[in-house]
Amino acid sequence: MADTTNGGAIVRLENIVKRFGGAAALSGASLSVKRDSVHGLVGQNGAGKSTLIKLLAGLHRADEGTVEIDGEAYDRLTPHLVEELGIHFIHQDRLLVPTFTVGEALFLGRELRIPGTPFLDRTGMRRKSAEILARYFGLSLPQSALIADLSAAEKQIVQITRALIANPRVLVFDEPTAALVRREADLLFQLIHRLSAEGITILYISHYLGEIVDICDTVTVLRNGRDVATLPVAETSATEIGALMVNRALGELYPKPDVIPGEVLLQVENLALAERFDAVSFALRKGEVLGLTGLVGSGAKEVVRTLFGLDLPTGGAVSVNGETVFSADPAEATEKRLALVPEDRRRDGVALDLSVTENTTLASLDRFSRGLIDHGSERRQTEDLVKRLQIKTDGIDALVRTLSGGNQQKVAIAKWLSRQSEIYLLDEPTVGVDIAAKVEIYRLIGELAERGAGILVLSSDIEELLGITDRILVFFRGRVTRQFTSSETSPDQVLADVTGAHETLRHAG
Amino acid sequence: MLVDSPFIPASALEIEAQKSLEPPGSGPAFGRRLATLALRGGALAVFVGVLVVFSAAAPFFLTIGNIGNVLGQSAIAGVLAIGLTIVIIAGGSNVVTGGIDLSLAANMGLSAAVYASLVQAGQGDGVAILGALGTGLAIGAVNAAAVTLAGIVPLLATLAVMNVVAGLELVLTQNTVVPAATDFLSALSAGGPFGIPVLAYILLGFTFVVAAVVQYTPLGLRLYAVGAFPDAARAAGLPIRSFVAGSFLASGLCGGFAGILSVSYLSGSTTGAGDMLLPVVVTALLGTVFSRRLVPTITGTLLSALFVGFLINGFQLLNISSTLVSGVQGLLILLVVSATTLLGRKESI
Amino acid sequence: MATAFLSSLTRGIGRYALVAALTAVFALFATLAPGFLSGANLLSVLVNNFALLAIVAVAMTFAVSAGGIDLSVGTAIDFASFAFVSLVLAGQPVALAALGGLAGGALVGVFNAVLIAGIGISPFLATLGTLFVGRSVQQLLTNGGNPVYLPPAGVPEAFRFLGHGTVAGIPVPLLLAALVIAGAWLVLSQTRFGRVVLATGIQASVVRYSGIRLSRVTAANYVLVSTIAAVVGLILTSTVTVYIPSSGNAFLLNAIGATFIGTTFDPRGRPNVPGTVLGVLLLGVVANGLLLSGLNFYWQQVGTGLLIFSVLAIGFANRKAAARA
Structure with missing residues (x-):
């Protein structure tokens, strides 16, 4: 034996x-x-x-x-x-x-x-x-x-x-x-x-x-x-x-351009959702990449959902470009140039059985139709984006189902580029994405920031956040417990706050 | 066995633990239970209310003889609705992708035609019974194969089978009434003890047997698991496709059985069996409201079938057009489904 | 390589199974059934076996595209018919009465829209409820289900136009069917609304997450379904000059069948107007051909049923294969 x-x-x-x-x-x-x-x-x-x-x-x-x-x-x-x-x-x-x-x-x-x-x-x-x-x-x-x-x-x-x-x-x-x-x-x-x-x-x-x-x-x-x-x-x-x-050798994985943040795009004050999160305040500026992180149930994801109008907040205020947003309605959020790239992309982000084109223009069909859809300009727009985001596909008529995870994610982002959104809420944008596509998504985030968009990245990958964001907010049990400047901290410091390692568990046994 | 070893003493810690969990009777779960209770109580109250109103208006309504009549008249629809209930249990309550058998009424028509034709051809009741049940079973087998092997959604598969079966009935009967009279058939349609028709006893007996299997055996419990949450059933090691196929076989048999009853009730096979389809669907769906958990049950379906039977009967006694029954059914189903949908929505927020 | 070729071949067959079946059936009856190929017969196929069902099936295609179904298309037909006849009897001009008829049908759609988009009931159950309630409402309106006849003397010529008239030698029902088909094709495949309806049927949550007001689209779609179906109510009433309660349901199952047969015509298995039209044509040709070929009349339904069954089986088997590939 x-x-x-x-x-x-x-x-x-x-x-x-x-x-x-x-x-x-x-x-x-x-x-x-x-x-x-x-x-x-x-x-x-x-x-x-x-x-x-x-x-x-x-x-x-x-x-x-x-x-x-x-x-x-x-x-x-x-x-x-x-x-x-x-x-x-x-x-x-x-x-x-x-x-x-x-x-x-x-x-x-x-x-x-x-x-x-x-x-x-x-x-x-x-x-x-x-x-x-x-x-x-x-x-x-x-x-x-x-x-x-x-x-x-x-x-x-x-x-x-x-x-x-x-x-x-x-x-x-x-x-x-x-x-x-x-x-x-x-x-x-x-x-x-x-x-x-x-x-x-x-x-x-x-x-x-x-x-x-x-x-x-x-x-x-x-x-x-x-x-x-x-x-x-x-x-x-x-x-x-x-x-x-965490891998300490961060290296050149994270292409991050230097952008000096401009005016405030999104202002969140004392936002609350019963039993989910409370007293959340922050501002997102033009050209800024803001990271949110926290464990499941920490409230970070719920904040992102609420900002996009998927949940109705129980308190606080949100304003976009100085205008207050009231309703729980994704359509209104979209009109205010907000974009959500959801975590469950195969369920909420892309329609697997629609083509690349149909997915890309779904949120911006008004731009391509005067009564009837102008298929020519729809296709040109899609071809442009496919090229710009380096989406690997058998052509713009291929079903999104046939694309790899990373390329599906790029289509989910392309949808909002076509909508000309200004504020991007990215929920776990690189989960299930291979390393090459990850780097391309990071580059894209940097490019958006350079063009003056505001980007909120929710991620549980701390190295990733440190590499691509300017600031990081840590959520724990429904509140923002810590704010880091990304260039001045280390993964283990952030992780300690995320996991509540500072708190010792009350040991009853 | 681990389960039987009492190794943990009750301690202060456990009492603490008990307090930490949400006490039953509070929160959304309680609200939902209360609303479910109200819905179910409401349904029963409507049922009883209808009985009371009719019996006040028509004294004959609540006599044993009349109740027996209603039971007898509901036998055919009841058996069909029970067959459909089995399919809905195993397929889940999403009617488009889940369990539905649109071929049931046509199945009854063809089985009846087979029975009557065999009798006409000089065969005995035994052969005719086998013929009718075999027909029903064969139709169930085709449905089962179309759904589990070819992968056609049940709604479409059974719709196509319905067309074929209805056509075969026309071919067999040339769209005429095929009379059939045998001692066995007259015994079925005769009156039984206490002046109650034999068909009434058959309906009760049939419900009793099917309910015993579906509600009270491990097989039935597994059937529910397969329909309600296939992933959970798979995790428990249950062969899902076999259960779904089995449910179509069972409902096919019910169609054959209902065919025999209809030959006896109408003294032969007649055309127009297809008209029973949608009322049977509604009866089966409405039955869920008579169950504690708002799921399809055999006894709930029986109650629902009887409810419809009493409505028709009462309207006849009061000389009101019995076609209004469909309106009552339609409104009830919309009310029930709206209530459950709104309940479910409150839950998800 | 070889497998890729094979799978593209079977997918190709799946797509053209419908056209092949139609051609084969057509050729078969052209040789077997005397008179099948005559112009008069082909026209009668189009008017009697095609036009009305095509309109209902096109309406159904919208419901199925959105991932739903509408079991109450017959109710919309009946309501339209009832409103049309009643308004004509009340002495209203025919054009106004026809509009009233369309509105009567649309009312059914509004009821469905409230149930499906407002409350959130599944389309099957909602429209099944509508079907039953609608049946009783008609009984109430007609004193227990008596047909409403137009007195032969009192029928305005304009009233008969929808059912019996011709424009440039083409029967009006066929013309209307062509208009509805063309319009529906345009809306479903060439407009923003059609695209969103299709996306809803494929993955509703993505539509919602794209900032589109899902419930508005769904509501509008079910009103549209009923309004299209209402056109059949008008034609039907004009043809027979009588309203018969709950007679519209006769189209229901064939309309569902044609719509799903039609999905095999699309390489991606989506509901589509051309496919639906081919499906209706197939059903119509088979019905007429079997009648003419002198085969036992009652085999007609068996033949139709088997045909639907095999086209569906091929279509679904293909989709399964495509999903695996």
Whole structure:
């Protein structure tokens, strides 16, 4: 047996290489999780965390490298096999049927029957789920409650309980606290301690470095598809982990022209949205690139949505070029020359089954139609933009579906260039975009700034923000907690504020 | 088993934890539950109100005999609506991309024609029953294949099948009434115990059996999961396509069964089965309002079918044109759907 | 290389399956059915089997383009017909009565618009509700469903024009159909409105995120659908000089069928006016040809159904293949 060589590892991934098309998502990553440990896995977006986890879940297959579970090598994992091996996943999206009761959701697929009959034992399932919930969580939900009636935390608990019923040996938590408020997250941490004490191995993936330090005993840091360090948490700190996550050699990745900001384009004063963010004030000037950053739920994304009129603010004021904006209406925002490049570009940014031309001119059709659409000028405009943004496509009539992620994003930006927008709200503009296209998008942002546009970039990639912005606002739990001048700070300083590493978690256990 | 090991003592910490979670009975969830309750209570109140008004206006209305009549008259539509309900459960309630079977009424027509023609050709009831059910099942199989194998959206697939099936019925019957009279058929259409028609007992029995499977077995629970949230069903390891295909087979069988009932009720096969389609669709959709969770259920569909039956019957007794029933149905469905849509919207903000 | 060629070939077949089917059916009946190719018969195909359904199907194409459906096109036809007849009976000039008829149909669209764009009900359910409510409203208006006849003596000549008249030898219904088709094609493929409707059907959230007032477009679209359908109400009433309650529904299923058959004509599977027209033509030619070829009359519907089914199957199988490629 390999027991002596793997040092008690229950899960061992060795030198994993995984390519998608030409790009390598993982290029020699290793991860070794010891039996009974609570193992943290961290890395920036695009570092390869989710690919590694999907590999372990049997959803992807490695191009190179070995996978060992309990010292036994597996050539091919399937979701079913992984489950049989006792490895269970708590996904970020809660895969629970909203119209089911807690008992039904818990037992779907392995229902209890009334002995000797083919019928569901609803009472039994109810009793058993009440028992489990009370035992693990000290929680009693109303017997008749439907999943749709539960809070995010309660749904999470039901999801975890589903895994517990299957008697797992390894539980993988993928960003479990993203949707939870603080008290709920504390409850989850206590639970993890108990499960660990019970002998369940935990693999814990999170952006919150404070959490990692608090609950894990070992942490592996991924960067650019490789593991750069595996450390005992006792011997490290959130700041050190953060420093490992970001690539210190920034280099010439970020072409940033020097633009002296001009007059104020967008003024935000005391903006508030109930339960999302509060007292947010800032100004964006002509030629300025302003960065916003914060964890999921920190309020940064909601501020951007509100500015574009997708949510109605509960307080504060927004003015564009000195004119106050009132309504929650994207059409009005667009008329005021605001542009939003949304994070979920495949859902909200570009229509996959419309052509490059149709997408490019969608927001500016008035410019191309006098009664009928002038197809000639529409095409000329699109060809210009395709050339200017170096959009790689089989032609302007190709469906946007056929373009790569980076080129799709360029089309989403071209739509607003065609609209002649002045204020650009870019929400995670380079997520899922390969490095070459990233640089092109950065160059484009610089070019827009030079032409006098104001650009707001929301990103969780801190290096990126430091490279391309003038200032950075950090959001934490609904407020702007810190402002940095990009040229005078370092990634780990910003990251410390983003992750709340300065705050120590109240430790109840 | 892990679940059975009581290893965590109740501690102060857990009591703290309990407080930290949103107490049931507050917030939007509670509001939604209350509104759902009001909607459902409202529907039942309308149902009871209709019964009360009719019985006050027409004393004969609430006699056992009349109730039995209504049950008997609702049997055919009820069986069809139940078949459709199964498809809607497995396909999800988005009618365009989700579950719908537009071929059900035509299916009933053809199955009835097959039954009557076999009897005319001198075959016995046994062969005729097999013929009708086989016809229904075959139609269900074509639907299932078109949806799960060819990937045609159910609305279109079943629309095309409906056309073919309706045409085949015309070919078989030459657009005439095919009379059929056998002892079995007269037994079906006769009166049963307590002066209640046999068809009424059949409707209740059929509902009972299907409801037992759909509402009370693991199979039924999985059917709901497949329709309501396919990703969750997939995560639980359920074969989604098999469930969808199965639902079309089941509804095809219901069409065949309804065909047999209609031959007995009308003493033969008649034309015009297609007219039943849209009323059946509305009946099935309206049934959701009689369920606690506002989802399609077999018993809800039965109540909805009976509600329509009582309306028609009451209007007849009061000498009001029974065609107004469709208006009541239409308004009800718009009210119900508006209410649920507005509820859902409030939830999302 | 080879696979790329193959897939472009099958996609090509998918696109021309509709034209090929139409040509094949046409050639088949030209040889089998005596009299099929005669000018009189072809004209009768166009007037009796094509014109009215084409208008309804074109209306349906707008609803389907926006990602919806309109089950109440028949209701719009009926309301238009009722308003037209009533206004003529009340002694109003025919032109005004016709406008009133269009408005009557548009009213149905307004009701749908409120339900779909205002409240947010799914188009299928909303228009299904409208269909049922509309049926009862007609019963109420007509004392329980009695047809409203125009007395033969009292029918103004102008009234019969829409159904029976000719302009330069071309029957008016056919002319109107041609106008509606041309107009609809222009609006759907050449205007900002049409582009936005199409984009809504493909990915509504992108339209909203592009700063376009989605609900206004949707509302206008459903009013447009009903107004187009109302034209059929006028022609129908003028042809038979009677309003029969709830008679418009006869067009519904064939209009849906033709629209979706038509989507196979577009290389991207989008609803489109030329495709819809070809779909209606196919249905019309098959109906007429089967009738003439002396085949059992009742096979007509089976043939039509099988045809719709196979065109859809080819279309969807192609789309699946294209999605994989």
